[in-house]
Amino acid sequence: MKPFRLASREYRKEDSIVIIPATEESVSIGEGYCTIIAGPCAVENADQYIDLACTLKSVGVHILRGGLFKPRTSPYSFKGLGIEGLEIMEEAKKKTGLPIITEIMDIRELDFMYNTVDILQIGSRNMQNFSLLEEIGKVDKPILLKRGLSATIEEWLLAAEYVLNGGNTNLILCERGIRTFEPYTRNTVDIGAIPLIKELSHLPIIVDPSHATGKWKMVGPVSRAAIAAGADGIMVEVHPEPDRALSDGKQSLTPENYKKLYSETIALAKLGNKKLK
Amino acid sequence: MKPFRLASREYRKEDSIVIIPATEESVSIGEGYCTIIAGPCAVENADQYIDLACTLKSVGVHILRGGLFKPRTSPYSFKGLGIEGLEIMEEAKKKTGLPIITEIMDIRELDFMYNTVDILQIGSRNMQNFSLLEEIGKVDKPILLKRGLSATIEEWLLAAEYVLNGGNTNLILCERGIRTFEPYTRNTVDIGAIPLIKELSHLPIIVDPSHATGKWKMVGPVSRAAIAAGADGIMVEVHPEPDRALSDGKQSLTPENYKKLYSETIALAKLGNKKLK
Amino acid sequence: MKPFRLASREYRKEDSIVIIPATEESVSIGEGYCTIIAGPCAVENADQYIDLACTLKSVGVHILRGGLFKPRTSPYSFKGLGIEGLEIMEEAKKKTGLPIITEIMDIRELDFMYNTVDILQIGSRNMQNFSLLEEIGKVDKPILLKRGLSATIEEWLLAAEYVLNGGNTNLILCERGIRTFEPYTRNTVDIGAIPLIKELSHLPIIVDPSHATGKWKMVGPVSRAAIAAGADGIMVEVHPEPDRALSDGKQSLTPENYKKLYSETIALAKLGNKKLK
Amino acid sequence: MKPFRLASREYRKEDSIVIIPATEESVSIGEGYCTIIAGPCAVENADQYIDLACTLKSVGVHILRGGLFKPRTSPYSFKGLGIEGLEIMEEAKKKTGLPIITEIMDIRELDFMYNTVDILQIGSRNMQNFSLLEEIGKVDKPILLKRGLSATIEEWLLAAEYVLNGGNTNLILCERGIRTFEPYTRNTVDIGAIPLIKELSHLPIIVDPSHATGKWKMVGPVSRAAIAAGADGIMVEVHPEPDRALSDGKQSLTPENYKKLYSETIALAKLGNKKLK
Structure with missing residues (x-):
């Protein structure tokens, strides 16, 4: 018997689709859809973020990402704008009508995120922060x-089980690369995780090729691979000036490069009979 | 330049010694000392824990361990007795005069742990729970x-830096095995981490051979290796009846096996000119 | 400076295309082409192999694979038919007009392989058998x-350098999964290796999803991912009766499942403007 | 049932002791003994090697090591003196009366090694070169x-099984570090492999801390750990001038540092009731 229950394909045969409400048009994430989440690693300032959001909207992004509280390996690195950044994301959300996603590192941040943020992200480093998982399982987001x-x-899947067991079934998985011995790339994308999750679970799965590779040139090929392997979407980092980014510049696409990625992704999605929203 | 500062050997040339106050006799952890922490994975019931504590005291343990809130991979596993278990540990502490250590998973647990617990443990899964590290950095424990x-x-060492940067310099590192491809053991003890940490940092380092190997038969040899390599101590799991343990029975020593380990460890400590308290 | 020279993109800017001569029509492997190599893990008997070869020819395979000398982890496992199997492959080659590939484990096997085999494979376990690499570098195959x-x-790429340095430039790389901590799959396909090799080197790269995953259900999705990421082809295991295979049955496709894979691969190759021969 | 037979503890309950004949006094390797093998990574020139051999003899080495054919990752690195170097080792053997060990990469090297070399080493990269293992299984060395x-x-252990199955039972295992994600050290010594091998098999096991760590400062602590964990010996690299070594200088001890290691190792061996020859 598998140790996970609520997350298993046996528990729920049909694929789960997570609906993200939005002012203009809601976004569906799951089997049969291809969702693109894009934005900078961290929200750095209002003008830059809102401009980028509008550009992304015009070139076909479904959800805006942006980091407010960044889990940085060193205590001396830029850790994000926090609450101030949230106001910027809220403004971008209003201007574009797109839903927004940001990482929650501590359940005490929920109070001020709750009304604005559409998807709460649990980062890699907190995947087994069971205390946080239990709290997030009680939230209706x-x-x-x-x-x-x-x-x-x-x-x-057992971490997912913590969330589902709390009652929150609006759950999306995100493969973001695993740690291996290979030093050329930041991490190694486990492309096989996509068909495996699809076999073992009913939950949607997307891929983050930016964090997984750490190199913007690889984001395109790995995104295509993810969609071709059956992923329900991708989450990519885009920055207007990657060289000046306060974090993760090396793995960020320019809006121009994003456009190319978008058209390639769409072509693959169509080949796989996936809808875009 | 190394990315860590306060944790570095450059910042502090002499070895840091962490003093654990205790009713009878305080315990020193760091270069020149050999400290043994022992106890069951989880506190299961009062009689068993207090009996074991008294036995351990009589066969030479310096600090008592016991889990109250267990970070379990599955939400359906036994998660510990929580506050109730703390009262049991407090009782054991009174009876033996030994200081106690337990894991803190959420800063909200600090309130009731503060007066009783002598060392707060941050577990592997929370090593990059930066929110918790920042809070713990402000605590004088x-x-x-x-x-x-x-x-x-x-x-x-950067996670250690978070704690030191908050002002808390009473910090001990614990190597507990890293994840590799090898399936025979739960994890692979990185024995080289001991001389490396001693070279790069002034912080004390101990080894947990129980979690690292997952097999009680390996606890003895790996403990000896740790002390011979220069570790400042070990933390081992002991259970009166490993076969009936609610968690981690396979890696737990019986008190009888512990005695053998203790005498071997002491012999090695003497060979390395290490004091016992 | 990179430690590899002849294998580097700097040494040769244009992509290398390796031409495999064949009785009917030669096969090109490299950028702009999509090549499919298929067949059973090991040649087991004449009728079965020749039948399968004809079936594969009819459903669109470019090169036939088949193991004669199998590098088995245990000395007690089936190690292949050796020379006897080669005669079977030769017969299949005559009947189908397709080129054949098999693994060479020892340079002493070259004598009888030379006239029949079209591509010599160096297996994973011999990638750093430098003695064999040096010998193979002198061969015009x-x-x-x-x-x-x-x-x-x-x-x-440094192992490739050994071959190129010997004078043999007809070299194809094959990603077949790397060893990680993940136990669900046999290995983890490093999908990022494809764009990385394309950036660093001029050599063709194909992917073996059968050995990489160890599960036939994953072969389709991972093959699609490989082609979408830019691989120049795939090498898959096909067996008429996977349940009865003497080795690697669990990862073998039936001819029926192969057909589905073939049409998906071809569709992706077209989308990426790749020719089939 | 375990997949290995002849290598298993079930097949042979008592510990195997491998006797290395020598002009002066034979050397026993196995449970109850502590054997030290030392020498430079590669034999570089006659005077240097013979001088070093005499020094090592005087400070307590049991077996001399020296590389003749080096398996180098790059084809452009120094690959050893080959046959010429063997004459130098032979001379050192005569002068010191110590047995010698060197790596065999290709069975064709056996002819000229057979009369001189006392232990043939199969390197990490050839551990699954089954062709070589089968040949070496027939040799009485x-x-x-x-x-x-x-x-x-x-x-x-299955690779060992290949050798034993060929009839050669004079087999010693050598742990030399495994590949992990940790970048500070070359490899990670699997210290737990020592008790595991002792439990699963009757074969002797030694540790090579030089290749395992890649840093000479770690050789001492890791050697001590190996002996304390129950290893039957160590194999270390010593070079008269590590900074000028043609290979592996960073991990080589000077003869002076070797002396310190020797006395520490001997003390631990005595504590563990191990004889020295």
Whole structure:
């Protein structure tokens, strides 16, 4: 018997579709859809973020991402704008009509995020922060649960089980690369995780090729691979000036490069009979 | 330049010694000492824990361990007795005069742990729970920081940096095995981490051979290796009846096996000119 | 400076195309082409192999694979038919007009392989058998060099360098999964290796999803991912009765499942403007 | 049932002791003994090697090591002196009366090694070169089989099984570090492999801390750990001038540092009731 229950395909045969409400048009994430989440690693300032959001909207993005509280390996790195950044994201949301996603690192941040944020992200480093998972399981908001840096598929689905067991079934999984011995790339995308999750679970799964590879040139090919393997979407980092980004510039696409990725992704989605919203 | 500062050997040339106050006799952890922490994975009931504590005291243990809130991979596993268990540990502490250590998973647990617990443990899964690290950095209690399952030495020292940067310098590192491809053992003890940490940092380092190997027969040899390599102590799981343990029975020593380990460890400590308290 | 020279993109800007001569029509492997190599893990008997070869020819395979000398982890496992199997492959080659590939484990096998085999494969376990690489570098036959189980991209390209340095430039790389901590799959396909090799080197790269995943259900999705990421082809295991295969049955496709894979692969190849021969 | 037979503890309950004949006094390797093998990574020139051999003899080495054919990752690195170097080793053997060990990469090297070399080493990269293992299984010479870079304990014992199955039972295992994600050290010593091998098999096991760590400062602590964990010996690199070594200088001890290591190792061996020859 598998150790996970609510997350298993046996528990629920049909694919789960998570609906993200939005002012203009809601977004569906799950089997049969191809969803693109894009934005900078961190929200850095109002003008830049809102401009980028409008550009992204015009070139076909479904959900806006932006980091407010960044889990940085060093205590001395830029950790995000926090609450101030949330106001910027709210403004971008109003201007574009697109839903927004940001990472929650501590349940105490929920109070001020709740009314504005559309998807709460649990980052890799917190995938087994069981205290946070239990709290988030009680919230009525869609959750995106990133795979831990060296989590097995089973541990990942058991982390999902914590959220589902709390009552929150609006859950999306996100493969973001695992840690291996290979030094050329930041992490190694486990492309096989996509068909495996589809076999073992009913939950939607998307891929984050930016964090997984750490190199913007690889984001295109790995995104295409993800969609071709059956992923329900991708989450990519886009920055107007990657060289000046306060974090993760090396893995960020320019809006121009994003356009190319978008058209390639759409072509693959069509080949796989996936809808865009 | 190394990315960690306060944790570095450059910042502080002499070895840090962490003093754990105790009713009878305080315990010193750091270079020149050999400290043994022992106890069951989880506190299961009062009689069993207090009996075991008294036995351990009589066969030479310096600090008592016991889990109250267990970070379990599955939401359906036994998660510990919580507050109720703390009262049991407090009773054991009174009877034996030994200091106690337990894991803190959420800063909200600090309130009731503060007066009783002598060392707060940050578990592997929370090594990069930066929110918790920042809070714990403000607390005036010794901290034991376990290495993450796949954390590099640098990431581990940067997690330590979070705690030190908050002002709490009573910090002990604990190597507990890293995740590799090898399926025979639960994890692979990184024995080289001991001389590396001693070279890069002034912080004390101990080893947990129980979690690292997952097999009680390996606890003895790996403990000896740790002390021979220069570790400042070990933390081992002991259970009166390992076969009936609610968690981690396979890696627990019986009190009888512990005695053998103790005498071997003491012999090695003497050979390395290490004091016992 | 990169440690590899002849394998580098700097040494040769244009993509290398390896031409495999064949009685009917030669096969080109490299950028702009999509090549499919298929067949059973090991040649088991004449009727079965020749029947399968004819079936594969009819459903669109470009090169036939078949193991004669199998590098088995245990000395007690089936090790292949050896020379006897070669005669069977030769017969299949005559009947179908397709070129054949098989693994060479020892340079002493070259004598009887030379006249019949069209591509010599160096297996993962021999990727750093430098003695064999040096010998194979002197041979005027196309070589397929599989990535070692835990070889970095750099080590792999340096193994290629051994072959190129010997004078043999008809070299194809094959990603076949790397060893990680994940137990669900046999290995983890490093999908990022495809764009990385394309950036660093001029050599063709194909993917073996059968060995990489160890599960036939994953072969389709991972093959699609490989082609979408830019691989120049795939090598898959097909067996008429996977349940009765003497080796690797669990990862083998039936001819029926192969047909589905073929049409999906072809559709993706067209989308990526790749020719089929 | 375990997949290995002849290598298993079930097949042979008592510990195997491998006797290395020598002009002066034979050397026993196995449970109850502590054997030290030392020498430079590669034999570089006659004067240097013979001088070093005499020094090592005077400070307590049991077996001399020296590389003749080096398996180098790059084809452009120094690959050893080959046959010429063997004459130098032979001279050192005569002068010191110590047995010698060197790596065999290709069975064709056996002819000229056979009369001089006392232990043939199979390197990590050839641990699954089954062709070589089968040949070496027929030879009546002691074999030292290094663990592959990412070989599991089971795969290692199955490689040993190839040698034993050929009839050669004079087999010694050598743990030399496995590949993990940690970048600070070259490899990660799997210290737990020592008690595991002792439990699963009757074969002797030694540890190579030089290749395993890649840093000479770690060689001492890791050697001590190995002996304390129950290893039957160590194999270390010593070079008169590490900074000028043609290979592996960073991990080589000076003869002066070796002396310190020797006395520490001897003290631990005595504590563990191990004889020195």
